Amino acid sequence: MADATRDVEKIYSTEDVVAKLRRLADALESETPFRIQIAGERIRVPKRAEFSIEHERGDGEEEIEFQLKWTIEEEDDDDDDEKVV
Template identity: 80%
Template sequence: MTAAPRDVEQFYSTAEVVAKLRRLADALETDQPFRIQIAGERVRVPARAQFSIEHERGDGEEEIEFQLKWTLADAGEDADEATEADDKPVV
């Protein structure tokens, strides 16, 4: 089954972002999958996801994006690699 296309931007408080980034850093450091809830939808990021940082400038604004990208096939390979963190509430 293919996931429906989605393009959302969700704003969070500084405390919420800090908590999400700490969990992401822990997952990256231990080569584990990462789960996150964004705008009401839970997303599982496989350990093999590619991480990039983008910088954009234009029209009097600047933007930095921290981006994780993976194929759906990569996500399926990690499905069996459940961790205790997967059973905890997603922040």
């Protein structure tokens, strides 16, 4: 199992972000689990993950975050129909 805590922010090229978002959208649309590699670690996102969009403003900056959130359950390892993002 991966480390219990991790807080990473990784800057990607526009080309890499476009590719990740396109594959992510395909997985969300088909309601299938998928894996995504972020800063060298592969993360498995189950199809039951909840998707939200956050907007923050302050100190002369604005930020938009696309967020997927889920609880970790043992059956998460059993899905075979996942996409690699």
